[in-house]
Amino acid sequence: MSDTDGKKPLGLRGGPRSGNVKQSFSHGRTKNVVVETKRKRVVVPKPGAGNAAKPGSTPGAGAPSGSGKRPAGISDAEMDRRLKAVQAAKAREAEEAARREAEDKARAEERERRRAEAEAKEREQKEAEERARARAEEEERKKREAEVQRQAAAAPVPPKEDQPVRGKAAPARKPERDNRDDRNSRGKGRDDGRRSGKLTLNQALGGEGGRQKSMAAMKRKQERARQKAMGGPVEREKVVRDVQLPEAIVVSELANRMAERVADVVKSLMNMGMMVTQNQSIDADTAELIIEEFGHKVTRVSDADVEDVIKEVEEDEADLKSRPPVITIMGHVDHGKTSLLDAIRETKVTAGEAGGITQHIGAYQVETKDGAVLSFLDTPGHAAFTSMRSRGAQVTDVVVLVVAADDAVMPQTIEAINHAKAAEVPMIVAINKCDKPDANPDKVRTDLLQHEVIVEKLSGDVQDVEVSAITGKGLDELLEAIALQAEILELKANPDRAAMGAVIEAQLDVGRGPVATVLVQTGTLKQGDIFVVGEQWGKVRALVNDQGDRVKAAGPSVPVEVLGLNGTPEAGDVLNVVDTEAQAREIAEYREQAAKDKRAAAGAATTLDQLLAKAKADENVAELPILVKADVQGSAEAIVQAMEKIGNDEVRVRVLHYGVGAITETDVGLAEASGAPVIGFNVRANASARNSANQKGVEIRYYSVIYDLVDDVKAAASGLLSDEIRETFIGYAEIKEVFKVSNVGKVAGCLVTEGVARRSAGVRLLRDNVVIHEGTLKTLKRFKDEVPEVQSGQECGMAFENYDDIRPADVIEIFERESVERSL
Structure with missing residues (x-):
């Protein structure tokens, strides 16, 4: 064949096919590329697996029609089975798709039905509310008209003034319409405010959520409408208050002092850009802006002004x-x-x-x-x-x-x-x-x-x-x-004023709590009085006199035990009676904070050089840490003062903690952490503290006489002192000759001139009365025998340990050391 016959050129079956592909590059550049597609040759066996193909037979002739080409080694029955499986799978997929479509349609219809029911229910509820509101407004209008008519009948007016009165009474419905318009506008504004926030289901469906007004809201609305109908709303007169403002104040307390709603104060702060709650504190400048915004007057006070309520007043001679x-x-x-x-x-x-x-x-x-x-x-x-x-x-x-x-x-x-x-x-x-x-x-x-x-x-x-x-x-x-x-x-x-007294003694009683022995100096202390004493405050729960009897009141110069404190005061604190618990709590908190600030300032005032000098001085000082618990405050302070006096430059007693009351598990834990004993003065450890002390190996010592306590602590502190080393000179020897001995080194031939020379003693080598060497003897011989000691006037041989520089005429000083225990 020739190319002119319109047939394809001769070539292998399934040979490469050529074509053009257009490639795109960056910046709009393109390029045509000639590509060839090669086909993979697939060999399909003739019918009858394993048999050779007959001459002139067509490949795949035995295969079912429509089966196409199949892999080698697959029989016709297997091919039919696979095709049926594929068709069955396609049928199942079609059924599943139809079922899903039907379910989606049913769900959509159900949603539409529920939405329609909800809308109908919302419409019915709104219509019922509108009808109830209309009935209430109609009844209110009738009541107002009847009230106006009754007042007009009770108080007739002259004919010439009749027209102005009717002019005022005629538009009686207008305030109601204005009220309704205002209500509708407020309702719209409120609805817009709600929609601007969280979107609920009822709002999404177009309803107002079915929210009904409370009875109080209805009464307030009716009262406003009645006042407006009677001549306009009557606003209460604004009460201007003098607000005392400290350096910092809690928002709720600020609202309380202004007699304003807390929500209004919080809202005002949020408008100023401060997102605070009612329990947070704000500074005085911000609080002053809020007070002025609400129309009140500001009186700035300091924290120390809280004690002004207990300042002494001049007594009248007549009282x-x-x-x-x-x-x-x-x-x-x-x-x-x-x-x-x-x-x-x-x-x-x-x-x-x-x-x-x-x-x-x-x-x-x-x-x-x-x-x-x-x-x-x-x-x-x-x-x-x-x-x-x-x-x-x-x-x-x-x-x-x-x-x-x-x-x-x-x-x-x-x-x-x-x-x-x-x-x-x-x-x-x-x-x-x-x-x-x-x-x-x-x-x-x-x-x-x-x-x-x-x-x-x-x-x-x-x-x-x-x-x-x-x-x-x-x-x-x-x-x-x-x-x-x-x-x-x-x-x-003056017995008729608020009581003032001094705390003589204070203790923590197991059954009664903190108890203070108070000597009333002026005024009368009564049961139920609120007082502040030092950093503590309380309310007089009971008064006990020196005979152990309960009394209702204690006048000047009367000593009583006071129960009802929130903590144990210090002996010597002054007790003052105040008006309210808030004042007492505020004064006690101020004093406590002032004491903390004072201690912190004292610690901060220490410079780095002072700290380094103190640390260097304390390096060589041994400390005996102890914990002290006493029955009353005065005894605890006296014990601490006595402990501070024990010690010297080498050892001292350090009181880690002291307090009033029984020994607790917390005290045992602190003692274990610091390796300190617990000293109880007229107190005992509770059961949990005793068990904890036994488990942790903490020593608890009990005392009832202060002499014994001081003596025992002094003896324990003396045990920390290093022993004193004392030297006793026992002899002198003079070197006459120096010999060299194999395996020993230089040996000094000596004459003991004074005392005795001992093998176990220490020795010093003196040359021209200057100490050249100090050490021990390696050998001490008398003739050829090793001896423990040599008496005065006898000759001996001495060799020093690790030292050979010895010469004739040198003097050997022999001494003994002994350690002596020291005490404070």
Whole structure:
């Protein structure tokens, strides 16, 4: 064949076919490319698998029509089965598509039906509301018209003024229409506001959500409509208030002081761009803007102004009444202060104190034979209770200085004299133990002269009385002297004002909570009074007098135990009665914050150089950490002060924590973390604390006498001291000759000139009385034998450990060291 016959050119069956493809590139460039497509040759076997193809047969002749080409090795039956499976799958897909389409259609119809039902229900509800609203408005209109007609009938007007009145009464419906228009406009605005926020289902369906007004809202609306019909709404007069504004204030408190709604204040702040809640604090400048916006007046106050409510006021002489004197008994340990008070009270207080010494400040009232009432404060005399004695002198009117006639003036006696002079209170000297054979009252009077205390017997102005707590001698004279001194002082106080007093002692009672012994100084403290004392506040739950009886009130100079505090105050704090709990809480919080700021400022004032110097100084100081828990605040402070005095440059006692009350599990945990013992003074550990201490190995020591506590801590601190090393010189030896010995080195031939030379002793090599070497002996021989020691006047051989520079005429100094325990 030729190309002109219109047939394809000769070639292999299924050969490559050529064509043009247009390729696109960036920047609009294109290119035509000639490509060839190659066909894959597929070999189909003839019918009858495995048989060779017959000559002249057509490939695939045995295959079913329409089957096309199939892979090699597939029989006709297999091909038919596969085709049927494909057709069945297509039929199932068609059925599934039809079923899904029917379900979607049914769901769409159901949605349409529900939407239509919801719309119908919404329309019905709206129509019912409209009908009810229309009925209410019609009834209200009829009531107003009847009211207007009744008023017009009751008060007829002149004919010439009839027209203006009718002109006012005629448009009675207009306010209602205006009200309805206003309501509709407000409703639209509210609806727009709701739609601008979260979209609900009812809103999406076109309804208002079926929200019904409350009865209160309906009443408010009717009241507004009635006021408008009667001549317009009557607005309340704005009350302008003076708002006290501190440096920071909570939003709710600001609204309360302005008597405004909290929501309005929050809204005003949000309009200013501050997203706050009612429980957040704002600064004074922002609060001042809010106050001015609401039309009130601002009075700026500082935090310290909260205490203005308890400032002392001038007392009117007409209100003052006589009060009992407060007498403080002072003196040295074991001079008989408490025994003297026992004799006056005819009680046995000393037996109740551990070790027979007073460790708390006791407050008692005593009535004399003449009917005079005296308030006594019994202070401890031990040196550790100096601060407690100083507090006793601050609240007292008269000081009774007790001095033992057989012991004269002692250190604590001098302290008591100084406290009395510092407090500028009169003093009465009671010379006790005059019943003893070795008593010498005149020596006491003479010793007091050295401290500028001149008694009346020596032509002075200080009263002195010789007494005996055992026999009762001189007690009446002592009470007379006290009454005379009180009469001279003319002590007065106003019992009808808010009470003020001083805390003599405070403790944490297990059953009663924090308890404070308070001496009322002015006013009357009643049950139910709200008070603030130091950093604590409370409400008087109960008052207990010195006899243990509950009382309703306590006047001036009366000591009572006060229950109802929220915490344990410090001994010496001042108690003031205030009007409200809010004032008491505010004052207590201010004082607590001020105390924290003061401590923080004291810590911040320390420079880095000071810290480094302190750290360097503390490097070589051993510390004994302890935890102290006591029954009352005064005892805890006295123990801490005593602990601070224990120690020297090498060791000291460090009180990690001290407090009032029982030993708790928290105290045990702190002691375990710091490796410290827990010291309990007149307190015990609770059950959980004891179990925790046993598990963690924390030592708890109990004491009831302060002497024993101080002595034990001092002994424990002494154990931290390093032992003192003492040297004892036991001999001298002079080197006569130096020999070289194999396997030993240089050996000095010596003559022991003084004392004894021992193998175990230390030695120093002296050359021209200068120490050249200090060490130990490697060998000490007498002739050829190793000996433990060599006596004076004998010759021996010595060799030093690791040292060979020895010469004739050198002197060897022999000494022994011993360690000696030290104590504070």
